[in-house]
Amino acid sequence: MTVKPHYKIANNETGASISIDLPGVKKEDVKLTSKAGALTVSASRTQTTPEGWQLINQAAKPEEYELDLELDKTLNVSDAEAKFENAVLTLSISKHEESLPREISIQN
């Protein structure tokens, strides 16, 4: 079963930070690609159930995570930095040079 993982985006002046929850996923099973301002995260959650274990509650059993994000044009997606800790993928994406706030000095 493929599900969309839960994620949160935080924006600030210099860029954006995205955290994506990927429980049950190992770092090597995370695939992160970017293309023309769009970001795709896909991951597989491998978890075997020991013999003799029977599920007794109504729980979803996700096997694949897939997330497509269309990002703001000011963000430089190709230079995104990613880190994976405690099953959370955190992406730091900064804005393109020209989109950053800049002070323009006035000539005399």
Next chain:
Amino acid sequence: MNQTNDMRNILPWNSGIFAELNNIINQSINAIDSEVEQRCAGYPNSKHQLFSTESGWAARVDLPGYTKEEITLNFEDHTLTLKAENETRGERNLRLALGDEVETTAISAKLENGILEITLPKKESLSLESTDIEIQ
């Protein structure tokens, strides 16, 4: 809260179908509680799977974003209580009511890839086995 404990001594809440029913009710209550909590905090529910195993129970709880130091696990009076807390993700709670006697000294838990797996073996029902007594 104490009143429900008293009721459980009188009625067979901890065996068979009642255990399952109790569990479903508790889970629904927990789901609603944590749903409200998490919607306010902006994060989703903790998903969990509950298994019956050959030796007792097992639970797998999705807890991405927490280290094991940030999670407290407690077992008291047939109830497993979990609390995970940190500054980034806030607080997450889970309570599971389990029927049958759990061998509390044998409960084990491990956190791997953001999933907390807890195994709760049942007490050996030695009292049901018959013992032959030799006459001197």
